[in-house]
Amino acid sequence: MSAQETPNPGKTIETPKGAWTITFLLFLFMLVNFADKIVVGLAGVPIMTELKLTPEQFGLLGSSFFFLFSISAIVVGFIVNKVPTRWVLLALAVVWAVTQFPMVGTVSFTTLLICRIVLGAGEGPAFSVAAHAIYKWFPDEKRTLPTAILSQGSAFGVIIAVPALNWIIVNHSWHYAFGALGIVGLIWVCVWLALGKEGPLEDTQALAVSETKIPYVQLLTSRTFLGCVAATFGAYWALSLGLTWFTPFIIKGLGFSQSQAGWISVLPWVFGATIVLLTGWISQLMMARGSTTRVARGVLGSVPLVIGGLILAAMPHVQGAGLQLALLVVGTGLCGAIYVVCPPMLGEFTPASQRGAILAIYGALYTLSGIIAPTVMGTVIQHASSTLEGYMTGFTINAAIMVGSGLLGLLLLWPNTERARLTGGTAAQSAPLKSAVSPT
Template structure:
């Protein structure tokens, strides 16, 4: 029963990820039609893409802190309600101002998703299986991005660009109804496992969000390992959001593909990205079991994958054909997403359970400032230079810096002993 419920939770979180990226990618896919309707230039479109992350990045941290305080199930329930409603409200915008307001609040709603997902999996799975479970759950985001192209493209071409936002919002409402009655923060809170969860050993094994913290949140946020991991996650996010926001427009503006052709071509990198997320968790857990050194296993995957991704993105900027550009961005998507589960893996190895939401939320806050910077900077560069080439080079350079940050500053020394001993709140030397 426990095993089945564990993977039911993963499936529900996977579907939440599908919906969240359907929501996000919808604007990018519909952008060619939306920009004509609302009369937006590339710089203004870049600001619209970035506005989502103003709310999103802040509420990554707020949502993480709230998940420590109120539990991830409740926080994710409210989050899905907010982002679904404001996804639907996107269909009613009349200009850039109303679009910006809707996108900011929409981003606030989606902010808590990642941290809540990771915290729930931490409480449902033992250490040797967590990274694989996180990878499976987060793969839903890439699947959502993949199906957004043909789905949103077809609906937009048939009924207009506003209709897809309403349809996707309705999917979110249906999900939260099922989530309300089927989910729990941890096994010892699930109605079907009440008797089993009364066992104190099992309760301790999975962790409880109301554990008393030994170290303060500030002590964790000053650690080089946390800061370097957060910057590497920023590098991951920069590549992701550059791709998520602008790759469809790159195919139509610079490669002159039709909206219909672009919608299908855009699937390919997302499929590779989904494969990368799922395999990344499996590879990390395999290295963890082999090395018995969790930090080293996660660090290795991040460094190698981000370095390869940096090369792929930079080369894509000077590709001579559409097929080559798509192939290189597919490689970048695969290797970048191979790292997605590993950032949380490092945090879960070095942070006590009662601070996982806050520290994880901070890491997501740092990472998702890339969503503010990458789309706007790309839009400005495209407007000035009339080409995407420099934007590709910058994206690859950021990925390389993230790889180096992890290699240099993330140490294999375990900080867990400080809080496991439970007596000293001082920072380890």
């Protein structure tokens, strides 16, 4: 059988029983993941006040989370090519839980910094490993919606956690917010230990993509891989600013209270959740109606980045906190589309035996913006003539990066022809697995 031939031509690959249960558990996994990420930004003002931190120091704290994020993602990405994802996911979640508890008592800036670095190392591989696990449960043409649901763990992690954590911060202490997250993490560990399973489609999908491995240098230099990294880099710049600086901006830049900021902070994530789910649904619908993955994934994910960047660029030029917040919410929320489409695009042309590593390297590269963005914002704020002016300059930089990354995505994302080129087939053969499966 050649690399382009697939078993049982014309026959639909059915979704195995239990696939949606695993999807829901991994949705909760990502929910915990992003609740862990957001807590520093949410408690930013109390932390800066208690520890007497400057904006540059707080920016360093936000960036520290990503110091080992990328390295860990790559290492674990290669590990999951050999080790069942069930056990890797379990180990990651244990690390998340354990690193929260030192903050319950009196803590120094150094201790907080170290715990965030270790937490980042544990969370770096999270999305790529979870996506790799889900792709063992769904055939290619059915992956976009589960990927969207997985991505929504991040949004709901903020939407659900922010009001609860903010209540703890306001009524008790920011220290206890960290402790609550540690307990929630341990609960997920227990549930996954009881219900988590490995997907059965690994061998089928390996044949559906390619029987032989493709050299990593070809995969990593393919234009679609580079396009995914470039496009998601810009989206993650906005996300990392949201995690670290959105709540302090609401309080110190716009003058809202901590209690008010807790509710306002969920707005970008509510809007972003809507965008992600719509993108997943529209993409899958377009593919079912015959669109190439270039259009149904590449274009659909890149255009919102450009539009979002242009909206964000208007922030410094309007008056009023309400309008500025609306532009910030819509502009950054549109970034979510790219997270839905890039993992499935990479899965189109990557052999299943190499997919875990490629998804991890992709995640490791685009999340490098998480190291840069919070520090850049902190430096800009500290050296601006006013706090608000500093924030506006930082968001303008964010807007330019979003537009540029979206344009690179439009230029480079061609997953359908990529698969044909890498496997030596033809463009006709590279339609989204139509020779092997039927759209549903």
